[in-house]
Amino acid sequence: MHDISHTTRPTAELTEWFFDDYLPAWTGAALRDDPAFIGAYWASPLWVGDDHGAATLMPDDNAVRQWAAGTFARLRDSGYARTEVLDRRVVAHTTNGGTVEVLWSRVRHDGTEIERLAVHFTVMRTQAGIRAVAIQALGTDASTL
Structure with missing residues (x-):
């Protein structure tokens, strides 16, 4: 049997990075229209x-920022206020990823849903x-992964 105990700390680190750091930063940047943070x-x-459609390769920092800016604009135009996490799963496959x-x-600010992904x-x-x-995203009406 494969010992995966070496992934416990990395899983916790990825979880903290994503949900305690990245997601709040993303929400704040979307509200401020600050794609440079990405x-x-x-x-x-x-x-x-x-x-x-087919996956797209964003080849450089500028393309990544432009994609984020487009997403921010679309959400702000819809009245975006926050992102609510409904379910999650984090797996460290190695100590580095x-x-x-x-x-x-x-x-939205009134609590109605713009989209569920x-x-x-x-x-x-x-x-x-x-x-x-x-990153891969799929629109859904599911309530669990």
Whole structure:
């Protein structure tokens, strides 16, 4: 049997990085229209895929910031106030990387839902710190992963 005890600390670290650091920073940046913050959390190049078409490679920091800015604008135009985490799963596959799967609801100020997404992040420890290197998202009405 494979001993996975070496992944306990990395799983906790990824969980803390994502839910205590990245997600609040993302929400604040979306409300301020500050896509420049994303370089501290997303790597470039970055693969992004969803159910609207083939995955896209964001080749550099500028492309990543532009994609984030477009997402922020779309959400702000819909009255975005916050993101609620409905379910989550974090797995460290190595001491330097893993996956974060999250089901979240992006919510307006009045509490109504803008969208619900099941999102899969592939994250790696880089020389600059932990960064998402690939993101896949699927619109859903599910309440659990």
